[in-house]
Amino acid sequence: MSGFIVAVVNSIVFSIIGVVVFWVSFVLIDTLTPYNLWKEISEDRNTALAIVVGAMSIGICTIIAAAIHG
Secondary structure (H helix, E strand, O other): OHHHHHHHHHHHHHHHHHHHHHHHHHHHHHHHOOOOHHHHHHOOOOHHHHHHHHHHHHHHHHHHHHHHHO
């Protein structure tokens, strides 16, 4: 049972680290672009930008998952 608890704690810790790294990278990319990504997607309904940001998010998450997995 102890090994199971260690595995669950490790999963939670790595999940939190992955989310934090993703959020920091998203904020960094949002800062580097000449416009506010969140405003463009949510208020202006820019579908093309939403697709690009979604693809970017999947790419970043794939890199984070590979780095955490080893």
